[in-house]
Amino acid sequence: MTSIRDYGGEFALIGAISGILGKPKDRKVIAGIGDDAAVIALDKKRDMLVTVDMLVEGDHFRREWSTPRQIGRKAMEVNVSDIAAMGGLPKYALVSISLPDDTTAEFVMELYRGMKDAARKHRFDVIGGNTTHGSRLVIDVIIIGEVEKNRLRLRSDAKAGDLICVTGTLGKSTAGLETLKAGVKGNVREHLEPRCRLHEAREISKYANAMIDVSDGLSSEVGHICEMSDVGAEVFREKIPISMNTRSLAKNLGKDPVEFALHGGEDFELVFTIPERRLKRIRTRCQITVVGRITKKRHGITLAWGKVKLPLGGGYDHFRLRRTS
Numbered sequence: 380m381t382s383i384r385d386y387g388g389e390f391a392l393i394g395a396i397s398g399i400l401g402k403p404k405d406r407k408v409i410a411g412i413g414d415d416a417a418v419i420a421l422d423k424k425r426d427m428l429v430t431v432d433m434l435v436e437g438d439h440f441r442r443e444w445s446t447p448r449q450i451g452r453k454a455m456e457v458n459v460s461d462i463a464a465m466g467g468l469p470k471y472a473l474v475s476i477s478l479p480d481d482t483t484a485e486f487v488m489e490l491y492r493g494m495k496d497a498a499r500k501h502r503f504d505v506i507g508g509n510t511t512h513g514s515r516l517v518i519d520v521i522i523i524g525e526v527e528k529n530r531l532r533l534r535s536d537a538k539a540g541d542l543i544c545v546t547g548t549l550g551k552s553t554a555g556l557e558t559l560k561a562g563v564k565g566n567v568r569e570h571l572e573p574r575c576r577l578h579e580a581r582e583i584s585k586y587a588n589a590m591i592d593v594s595d596g597l598s599s600e601v602g603h604i605c606e607m608s609d610v611g612a613e614v615f616r617e618k619i620p621i622s623m624n625t626r627s628l629a630k631n632l633g634k635d636p637v638e639f640a641l642h643g644g645e646d647f648e649l650v651f652t653i654p655e656r657r658l659k660r661i662r663t664r665c666q667i668t669v670v671g672r673i674t675k676k677r678h679g680i681t682l683a684w685g686k687v688k689l690p691l692g693g694g695y696d697h698f699r700l701r702r703t704s
């Protein structure tokens with residue numbers, strides 16, 4: 380028997396699972412396993428988006444670090460981020476929750492208040508779910524969304540010559556997490572209260588070719604776009620946007636913040652590719668940074684640093700429980 384840790388990583392396992400499940404029979408399914416959300420044809424103008432994401436206590440949050448309201452908000456933001464990455468809007472959510480013996484009713488109420496905060500902010504409804512007892516606190520959220528057909532953005536549409544851009548700054552969540560783990564002082568709010576880029580995604584989806592959200596680090600997300608689009612990429616290390624706070628947290632830990640940006644997780648920013656001529660139109664509406672360029676596949680996926688070019692390593696792997704670079 381092979382341990383899931385030794386199987387070849389999270390994405391090898393997903394590949395094997397999708398081999399067992401096979402291609403969807405229903406011709407309405409436009410995209411199944413392999414993008415940020417599944418896409419199903421809804422009517423002539425719109426597609427339906429469906430995504431699911433789970434938070435597990437100890438892995439994705441700790442009750443000693445986060446308030447229940449923060450955990451509730453995070454559970455929703457990480458899911459809305461996947462809808463945003465497709466260019467769409469969230470409409471409905473379903474929440475399954477497993478509660479251990481030591482959970483208080485007050486904790487559960489606050490958790491759902493946090494989910495409601497996010498639902499109100501992003502204008503969707505929580506319409507059902509399931510509660511059960513379990514040995515660990517687990518929150519599993521499904522979000523159903525919609526996207527106009529001409530705004531649907533897949534991972535598979537990057538073209539050689541496109542610029543690679545990111546919203547906001549990267550590495551902030553991992554900098555916060557490492558600070559909490561080390562038990563040192565610092566502003567860790569961006570780890571505890573991640574915010575997805577739904578508003579920006581709606582603007583970007585008008586102009587971008589491919590789009591993905593940053594859940595496992597920039598190198599992993601660029602890798603997914605390249606694999607699905609059959610292209611290569613060059614990322615410029617010095618262009619990666621990192622905030623002053625992330626730099627100062629990393630400095631306190633004696634770590635390189637660029638490593639957090641490349642291989643850390645949970646920033647929930649967007650990575651997208653866009654022809655250079657369309658860049659100006661987005662620049663006036665969102666804060667974005669050009670971090671690289673899509674190349675032909677034969678050039679591989681590289682990280683450029685001055686005159687040095689190295690292969691760009693992987694991101695966070697949930698099964699190997701370590702960085703994969």
Ligand SMILES: [Mg+2]
Pocket residue numbers: 415460461464591592593594
């Ligand atoms: Mg995603």
